[in-house]
Amino acid sequence: MEKEETLRIDNYCFVCGKENPKGLKAKFISSNGKAKAEMILYKEYQGYSGIIHGGIIAALLDEACAYAGISLGYYTVTAEIKIRYRKTLKVGEKIIIEAFAEQIKSKLIQAKAQIKDSKDTIIAEAEGKLIIKEKIEKS
Numbered sequence: 001m002e003k004e005e006t007l008r009i010d011n012y013c014f015v016c017g018k019e020n021p022k023g024l025k026a027k028f029i030s031s032n033g034k035a036k037a038e039m040i041l042y043k044e045y046q047g048y049s050g051i052i053h054g055g056i057i058a059a060l061l062d063e064a065c066a067y068a069g070i071s072l073g074y075y076t077v078t079a080e081i082k083i084r085y086r087k088t089l090k091v092g093e094k095i096i097i098e099a100f101a102e103q104i105k106s107k108l109i110q111a112k113a114q115i116k117d118s119k120d121t122i123i124a125e126a127e128g129k130l131i132i133k134e135k136i137e138k139s
């Protein structure tokens with residue numbers, strides 16, 4: 001049987017990697033199944049003029065779900081993610097990204113995430129199913 005590949009962290013994640021010069025460099029803090037980040041997205045990430053691209057929003061929501069899962073002690077891959085875009089996100093607006101995750105089966109974590117603007121308006125929401133690949137060894 002083929003040995004499963006382990007997930008490697010090399011700080012080049014497109015969303016959070018500190019070393020990725022083309023990445024978003026989001027800084028998540030997470031604990032007890034919750035994750036949070038605040039950031040501003042600039043023109044480089046727009047689709048239509050002045051509006052942040054939905055794929056970037058999806059990537060941030062996905063990442064938030066993953067961080068919430070990491071805070072439960074697991075590295076996961078996303079099996080499914082459903083996104084509801086509620087309002088357009090304007091270039092240059094401060095946003096808050098939050099996620100909550102719970103393990104609902106031996107290999108399955110269910111997560112919810114949302115992005116709000118500084119007026120507490122929900123910009124987008126997500127529901128994700130994450131499959132546990134490995135337990136994080138405490139160093």
Ligand SMILES: CCCCCCCCCCCC(=O)SCCNC(=O)CCNC(=O)[C@H](O)C(C)(C)COP(=O)(O)OP(=O)(O)OC[C@H]1O[C@@H](n2cnc3c(N)ncnc32)[C@H](O)[C@@H]1OP(=O)(O)O
Nearest residue numbers: 009013016062063066076077078079080105107108129131
């Ligand atoms: C500090 C760090 C910084 C670094 C932090 C970096 C964070 C990066 C975050 C990035 C997130 C990503 O983009 S991850 C990359 C994008 N995602 C991927 O590439 C995933 C590609 N897909 C796959 O590898 C596969 O399809 C899987 C693993 C998702 C599923 O494979 P599989 O073969 O079907 O699953 P299998 O192992 O048989 O099943 C495992 C269990 O999960 C269940 N399961 C599988 N899929 C689903 C599903 N959609 N919904 C419900 N349940 C499911 C199965 O029924 C089974 O349950 P039971 O029978 O055991 O009960």
